[in-house]
């Protein structure tokens with residue numbers, strides 16, 4: 001390992017900007033195709049104000065910087081909180097370090113999801129679901145009712161019900177929300193009965209009259 005450097009490992013896509021007394025640091029998140037991000041750090045100096053216009057420069061090693069940043073990030077959500085950043089022993093984290101960190105992250109994230117589940121049970125309000133809890137559910141690959149509101153649903157302009165993003169037709173009121181997609185699926189033209197939204201394209205599409213047939217008397 002190069003003397004005077006330390007490496008912070010970040011397991012998640014979350015990035016942080018930290019303002020410390022000795023400087024401002026960026027801990028970047030990993031890209032979607034990266035298993036983790038590596039953030040190399042150097043040592044620095046902190047200037048201590050001793051009063052009477054006297055200052056003292058205190059050297060801070062790269063490792064101290066790295067540990068301080070990780071402590072700052074990981075301590076953000078209480079006692080056992082761990083956001084998946086740690087200081088590698090060498091320039092690259094080894095398998096044991098990664099395994100241990102991933103386990104700690106999963107344990108913490110599972111506790112976040114459990115608390116969101118309890119909150120949802122009690123309030124059924126998206127207002128009380130935190131970003132960390134949504135990140136936790138996404139990282140763990142869990143589909144949660146409380147997850148979708150912030151990221152992937154909107155209100156149907158036709159009936160006000162929640163609809164998933166990217167849906168062509170509202171399943172509640174039959175409003176066409178994405179005309180091109182609906183047409184491609186054979187769900188357009190207008191006047192589609194709400195139930196038709198559930199039909200596969202091959203059933204809902206061709207051969208159906210554009211206008212509802214006149215009712216027989």
Ligand SMILES: [Zn+2]
Pocket residue numbers: 156157158159160161170171172173174175
């Ligand atoms: Zn609707």
